[in-house]
Every structure is written in C-alpha cells, then in structure tokens.
Amino acid sequence: MEEQRIGVYVCWCGSNIAKMVDVEAVAEEIGRKPNVVISKNYKYMCSDPGQDLIVKDIKDHNLDRVVVAACSPRIHELTFRKALQNAGLNPYFFEMANIREQDSWVHEDRDAATRKAVDLISAAVRRIQFHEALDKRTVTIDPATLVLGGGIAGLSAALEIADAGKKVFLVERSGKLGGRAAELDLTFPYLNSARQMMAPILQRVQNHPDIDVFLDSHVDETFGYVGNFECTVVGKDGKETGLKFGNTVVATGLKTYDPSPMENYGYGKLPNVVTSVEFEKMLLDGKIETKDGKVPGNVAIIHCVGSRNKDIHEYCSRTCCVTALKYANQVCSALPETNVYELYMDMRAFGKGCEEMYARSSRRNIMFLMFDKEGLPTVTKAPAGDTCEMVVEIDEKLSGETVEVPADLVVLMVAAEAQENARDVAHAVGVSMCGNDFFIERHPKLDPVATTTDGVYIAGGCQGPKDIPDSIAQARAAASRILATIAQGEVNVEVTTAVVNEDLCCGCQTCISVCPYTAVSYDEEKNVSTVNEVLCKGCGTCGSTCPTGAIRSRHFTDQQILSQIEGLLSKEVA
C-alpha cells in the first residue's frame, strides 16, 4: 500500500467532550500512529474556522484522508464531507469517530473515557486507510406523475402538479371522483357545504388539459425507480394503458369500520342503530327519521365505535369526535324538540376551530355523557310501552352512575380503517405499512409525505385517519416535493450501494429474498445476481447474507469493517 497522509482532528465540542476526554493527550497519541501526518485538537470542529482548518491542512500538508473525532456522523458527517470536497478531495476519504455520544456523554471516569477516545479514533484511522473514492450518480426525472386515488387528497395533488404544467395520470378505482368528501353534507367546524367545496375542484380536474383521469381503473404493479417508473392501468372493460412517469402519489384513502361484530351496539339487529356513514346520507337527503318514517325524539350519538379499542383498532380515528359534534348541532337545528346525547370516551376536538365548536356545542341543548373504554355502552330495545324505542345503558364516568339514555335513533361513529386492498397497493407501488395497514411515511416527524421508496409519496387517509385540511396539506406537500425534483431534472442516488462479484456469485438468490428494496434481481443467462444501483440503499443486508462473499457493500466493505475492529481492539505495546 502506498504511503497515505491522514489528518486527524479531535473536537472539544466546547466542554461537551473536553470535560470528560483529555483531547490534547488524545490528539498527541494519535499523532504517533503510522500514516497520521497531523493530529490536532480544536474547540469546535464544525464551526467555519474548524472546517477552514481542515481545508487549509489538506492543501498545506497534502493530506489525502481526514478523520474527525467529534459527535455522531448523523449530525456532521455531511458537513465535513463538504469541507473535503471544497479542498478538492473525494468526500468518501473521510471518517468520523464518535467520541461524544459514545464516549464523553456516557462516561464518568475521565482516564477511561480518554483511553476509549484513543481506541475509537484508532479504529477510524485504520478503517480510513481502506476507503475508496466514490462518485455521486444522478438519474433524469420523467416529469409526469401518477396519482393513485381520486379523493380530496389525490385531486389536490393532481391539481397542484398539473397547474405547474406537468402531466398527471389520475387513477380512481371507483366510477366517480371525490372520494369520502363528496359523500359529506356539511364539513366541520364551520358547517359549510361539502358539495359547494367539491364542485369546482371536480370540474377543474375533469377539464384540466394536463390531467388524464382513469375511472373504474387500477394499477397492479409499477416498475422502475425514481424518475423512471412505468405501469399498466387496467380499466373496467379490461382496456390496458401503459404509462411512464417519474413520481407517484399514493392517495388511496380509507374506509369505515363495519360495527356488526360489536354485539353491544346491536347494529344490524336493531333497525334504528345506524352508522355515521348512513346518518350522513340521511343529512344529505335532508331527512332525519327512523326506519318507519318518524321524527326521533331522542338521538344518541356514540363515539369511538371500533376506535381506541384494543380488540379492533387501538388508534384514534381523529375525525369522528368533531363529526359527532357536527351531527349534534345539525340535529339541534333541524329538530329543536329532539333531545341529543353525545356518548363519548374523550372529546378530541383538536383541529383549528374545533375546540371552539365543542365549546359552542356544549352551550346548546346537548347532553354529554362520558364512558370508559373498559365499559362500552349497550343498546337494547326498550320495553313495551316505554316512551322511546331503545335504551342505551352507560356507566357514566363523570357521575359514577350507571344510567339509561332513551333513544329513538342511535348513531355509531364508526372508526376509519385502511382499505381492504391496502396490501396490494403497497406491493404495487413499493411502500411499507405500519401495523394498522396504513402506509408508513419515511420519518414520522421530519418526512411525513415521502416513503422509503424514492419517488413515491403518500397523502391523505391511506397514511392514517385525517380530516380534509390535513389531507390537502399532505397532498400539496407531496406535490411540491415532486415539482421540486421535476424542476431539478435529475436526482442524486445513493452511491454506497452493493456490487456483485460475478465470479464469486453462485446464483443462490438468497440476496434477492432479503433485499427490502427489491433492488437485487437474477440474471438467468449468467446465473448471477445483479444489483439495480438506483434502487439500492446500501443497507448491507445482502452483503451480510451472501454465503460466498460475492456481494460487496461500497463504503462498508469487509476489509473496512475488519480493520476498524482491529483498530478498536489492538493495543500498542509500550
């Protein structure tokens, strides 16, 4: 191996590291290691003067590799790689030793922590000697976008992208656009008409020159990678259309829970126990009445039917509380003589304007009764001669009493749940799912619209129960992400990918079965595995599974890892 010139920089991180690690002694000791040309310590390596120090040393001392001993690479690896790039070095000739999170922050013995810092940096120094220059790669982006789902989220995303002059293919499984929002009478919290809100949106989508709408259609599978996907849309009549697109928005929505299995509510047995969906239909038709056409004297609205229930869905469906308040208000206004009861577990009116709506509602003639998830209310037929048709028995939590609520109409606020074909959709577009069959975002806080597959975004109810504003916000966020990549024209892809040494590969295909990104495929002709470098994320799973050692993970080669371990464990004999 040719002689290398390594520069090592030990950061104080103010007092974060320096108080527990003798940074000067560490730098001095590391400076005696073979190939280490200079070894310095500095108060804040990540600061501009700190980075300038590295750039200057690279030039002055002709360094070809740099080790920074500081915080976690999660925080500043990119910072320092950039510094190397500025000095004209390949950014992968860099290694970080974490002597803060893994050392100074977690130890109390200064001598031991100092020794550990030396070991961690030695490991990095050993490892970096086997680093290779890696070049960044880009792919071009097809400006068209596939939007799956014609609900409010899909429509919003489609319009946002098409309004920017980019092509959108909007695929809707059912025969009409609008989704759940089109089935609503009024929207909460301001009780505006949903139809008035939806009509212009639907009209614009249908007439937009840059949106191709496919109704009664589905997509069984998409192929390709970010910027270059393709799929076949299958219509109702079996008509197939081939599409090419660069990004995908998955906005397939959700469905409502069927409460028949919950025997305590008597849904399906008692004629005047209806779901919130059925009640919404009544409101839309302008008639609140019992099955035999009478005006109900008592309306009981029961919350959390199928939600926050450990046997059904543990999650909160998020929209039902305020929807229930909306119903109570509508009944109050339409039937002033009718008594309205809200049977709730907790009132979760968290959205903008929603708590105010709750406060307003609580001043109307609505009786709020609280129950516990351990004791759900029970709906039974009232005895003959009673003033009401049904009786809801509830262990009322705030009074501590078991009481009866008279009811002529019972509305069950049913849970929102994932579509029954969510798994098929997930497979078709390559998104992951959480435990409840909702699609999972790349990061629950920092990246709520992207998925683990580049170029595939999620929006609306398919990611979890959501109200209209949240669905639209997510859809437009996804659209803006897509427009940004389209504007760039090309996108960087991971360079620390896996490579197959075809001479060593035995064609066992174990790697194909473990790859979470479907990046590995089988070349039948050569009887070897090949890696699609665009899809590969460099997770290393295939490399560690490969029985013959044919797969090498760039930047995490066996040699690099082993030398790092050697550096960590070897002790120099004084």
Place this chain on the structure above:
Amino acid sequence: MSTRVNPNMIKDLQKFGVGDWNACFHCGNCTATCPLTEQGFLFPRKGIRAMQMGLKDKLEGQVEPWLCYYCGDCSDTCPRDANPGEMMMTLRRYLTSIYDWTGLSGKLYKSKALHLVVVSLIFSAIIAAFLIFARVPDPGSPDVAAYLEEMGATVPLNKFAPSHLISFLDHIQLIVIGLFLLTNAFNMFYKVVIKDKTVKIPLWLYVKEIAVAFWNFVTQWRFNKCERKTYWLSHWLMMSSYVLMFIFIIFFLDWFQTDKIHPISHPQRWAGYYITFGLTFACLVYFTGRFRKKEAIFKFSHHSDWIFIFLLLMITVTGILIHIFRISGMANMTYYMYVLHLAFEVPMVFTFVAFSKWSHLAYRPLAIYFSNLKKSAKARMAAA
C-alpha cells in the same frame, strides 16, 4: 333498572338559579378547592353532574348542598366560569322546593312576580288589620295617663298593640309556619336518610349526634372551616341576632316589648342593641355585596335573595326607628313604625321561613346532623 337521564330537568332547575349549566367540564377543581367537602360527601362537582344529567332521584336525596356554606372559592377558581358555588345555591333552592310538600316554595322560587305579590298582599293585610282593629291611645284619657304614670313611660305602645295579644298572634304564626317547616324537614329526613338504603343508622346514634349538631347550629363552626373568616362572622352575627330576636318575640315579648324605658345598663337594652347591631351589620354587608357584585357569592342574586335582604333591612330599620321614636316620646311615629315593622316581618316569616331562603336555618343543621349520622354509621359498618 338504572336511573334514566333527563335533559329537560335542567330547564326547570335553571329557574332556581344560574343558567349556563353546561359550562362545567368536570375538571374537579371546585371539589379540590373546597375546604368542607370530604370522602363520602363530595361536592360541588358531583352535584353539578347530577344537575346536568337530570338525575332527579339522586338530587332529591342529596345532603351535600346543605353542607356547603358558600364561600365562593370554587367559583373564583373555576377555569370555565361555571360558578359551582352558585350551582350549589341553586340546588339548595331546588331542594327547599322539593322538601316542601305544599308546592308553594317552588312557585315562589320560580316566579319573582308571585313572590312579590304574596309579600305585598300580606304587607297590605297587616296594615289593613291595624287600620281596622287598632286604636291609637289617647294620651289625654285618664286610663292612659295613669298607665304612663305607672310605667314612667312617654309612649303607651302596649296600649296600641298589647304585647300579650301580639304574642298570641305570634304563637299562631309559629304553630302554622312551624308545622309546615317541621313536615318539610321530615320530608328531608325521609329523602336523605330513610330512602338511602346503603346505610342503616342505629337509634342510639340519633341521640349521640344531637349534641354535635346543636353545637354546630349555635356556633356555625363548620363555616369557619372556609378560608374567609369574615363570612363566618357576618353570617354568625346575623344568625345569632335573628335567633335571639326570635326567642324574645316568641317567648318573652312581655319582657321585650315594654313601654317602660329601662336604664342603659338593663339587659333588655343590651339584647336589643346587640340584635340591632348584628342585623344592621349583616344587612349592610349583604346589601352592598349584592350591589357591587365583586365577590363570588354576590355575583348572582336570585329574586329570593333580593326580597329577603330587602325585608330584613326594612325590619331592622323600622325596629331602630320604633326605638328612637319611643325613647324620644314621639307616640304616633312609634305606632306607624310598629305597624310597618310587622307589615315587613309577617310576609318575611310567612314566605321565607318554611318555603324559601330562611328555611336553611333548619335544613343546614339537619344536614350536618344527617351526614354525621351517616358517617358514624358507615364507620361502624366498616369496623364491623
């Protein structure tokens, strides 16, 4: 069968006091703040909940509203301005009407007009009675002159309204009103104690607990557990003055209503001045308080509160004037004031003692008595 909720009951309850019944969201701050509430007798929150849900049976058997003396801390610290203290007051008014089997109480509480009409009618009737039956004594007649001579007095009030006759009428009033109050109190006993099947109270406990109840009645010591001691003081002054006045009028009117002007050192005059001071002080505190609406307990005033304090103030003022005119020798003015005094006093007694606010004089000590009975009985049951 469990109790059925009744959303319409609140409409009825609202006539007894505050309106915004749904403001409370049951944080429990009021109960946590209250220095009087205790395990087994939790208030005000639970009572508010029973009101919201319209649990009539539960409300009727509640003793808790009477255990509250209304210091207003709960209302001051309520995060929703639901005014729990006034809700307790509302419940007390409601319970008073529930105990009253004649139904008059509820009517007086629900209708300001009716209460005013009843008061005005009795007021006019008293004046009419005096106009018809009373004769102003002629100081020139030898009979009266001899009487004045004998008494060393200047105003022969007892010739105008003889104390034995007034005392006799008082006794009739006592018996009539007392009967109503007693039967109402028994109704309370039935609803609070007998109907409560969760606890069985042995007879000897009734005897044992009487002493504590009496002590509480005399001292109002329970009120002193509230943080604002001045409330206890003004309340106690009013209570003790009124009770003292009641005892003198009913049992010792001959001694109390004399034409002879005793020397200032005489106990009759001390007693009179004490009563005057107590009532004046309390009236001023309550009157100004209700006008200023600064303190929680005065922010909301039901019409029964206003009529009550007005009548009491008038009784006090006329009482003072009788005294002044009598010792100044202004005979006619003394008689007029005496007539007005009774014209304010009788409607006060008639509408308030058994049917409205004043009945808490009986219900509150009884509530303390009943709750102590229940507490002791439960403690015995737990120990057994």
